[in-house]
Amino acid sequence: MKAGEARLQSGGTLYVVATPIGNLGDISQRALEVLATVQGIAAEDTRRTRRLLQHFGISGKLWSHFEHNEQACMAQVLTHLAAGEDIALVSDAGTPLISDPGYALVRAARAQGYRVVPIPGPNAALCALSAAGLPSDRFLFLGFPPRTGEKRRAWLRSIRQEPGTLIFYESGQRLSATLTDLQAILGASRPAVLARELTKRFETFLSGSLSELRNRVQAEPHQRKGEIVLLVGGHRGPSEEEEAHRVLQILARTLPHKQAVALAAEITGAKKNWLYRLALKQSSDSPG
Numbered sequence: 001m002k003a004g005e006a007r008l009q010s011g012g013t014l015y016v017v018a019t020p021i022g023n024l025g026d027i028s029q030r031a032l033e034v035l036a037t038v039q040g041i042a043a044e045d046t047r048r049t050r051r052l053l054q055h056f057g058i059s060g061k062l063w064s065h066f067e068h069n070e071q072a073c074m075a076q077v078l079t080h081l082a083a084g085e086d087i088a089l090v091s092d093a094g095t096p097l098i099s100d101p102g103y104a105l106v107r108a109a110r111a112q113g114y115r116v117v118p119i120p121g122p123n124a125a126l127c128a129l130s131a132a133g134l135p136s137d138r139f140l141f142l143g144f145p146p147r148t149g150e151k152r153r154a155w156l157r158s159i160r161q162e163p164g165t166l167i168f169y170e171s172g173q174r175l176s177a178t179l180t181d182l183q184a185i186l187g188a189s190r191p192a193v194l195a196r197e198l199t200k201r202f203e204t205f206l207s208g209s210l211s212e213l214r215n216r217v218q219a220e221p222h223q224r225k226g227e228i229v230l231l232v233g234g235h236r237g238p239s240e241e242e243e244a245h246r247v248l249q250i251l252a253r254t255l256p257h258k259q260a261v262a263l264a265a266e267i268t269g270a271k272k273n274w275l276y277r278l279a280l281k282q283s284s285d286s287p288g
């Protein structure tokens with residue numbers, strides 16, 4: 001019998017419990033049952049979670065589990081699981097681990113053979129996607145963009161070609177700068193949606209092109225208030241490689257290879273040696 005299997009029979013269960021992102025009515029029946037019956041709750045901020053529990057008439061044993069003392073809390077939770085206690089992990093709002101702490105704990109609990117059970121519920125990214133009106137068949141959740149301009153722009157360049165809808169979390173403070181970079185790197189006309197204060201009193205969805213959204217956010221400071229999910233339509237049309245191929249084909253009709261390659265590299269940003277190999281292949285493939 002493997003070490004993990006022995007523990008599965010005697011150890012406790014770690015429940016990963018999603019909590020509301022604004023509207024308390026979104027808590028699930030299962031979440032309430034689990035929070036009321038576990039022997040301990042590892043919370044990101046104990047005061048916030050205590051208020052939530054109080055609202056539902058639940059009194060529980062709470063530990064703080066925030067980024068800075070994640071190691072200490074993890075050791076504590078694992079000790080309790082080893083003693084056969086059931087523990088719930090919650091974050092301040094939404095689903096733990098999603099731009100929130102908990103990954104190290106879940107990984108350690110699984111590695112040691114404990115049952116880890118998700119109690120699904122609210123999540124700001126999926127909540128926004130479900131009502132934004134952007135393609136939902138394929139999407140990429142990116143969490144918070146890097147805070148500093150240069151890092152953020154390099155990061156955005158790396159996802160320029162992603163075909164799925166892009167989902168970001170962003171603070172009101174950085175929203176304008178991020179929209180400016182998105183517009184510059186992904187193109188001003190990409191469709192986008194700003195989803196703000198989801199499930200709360202001032203819930204707002206703003207749709208438009210990236211440049212329209214940026215102008216609106218700059219002109220109306222209240223659009224930067226509260227909690228924000230930003231969604232951007234994925235890349236449509238040819239990939240950068242396909243575009244370079246097309247440009248090279250046109251230029252090579254009338255120019256010598258060397259010149260066609262140099263111009264195609266300048267127009268498309270593709271690497272010269274890659275274009276050169278392509279040009280040779282094109283001429284060897286073309287009839288006559």
Ligand code: SAM
Nearest residue numbers: 021094095098123124169170197198227228229
């Ligand atoms: N774990 C959470 C989840 O499942 O959505 C996300 C936690 S992350 C630290 C917090 C960010 O999520 C906020 O800064 C905001 O970008 C987004 N967010 C959370 N609640 C939101 C809401 N009610 N409306 C819009 N965005 C929200």
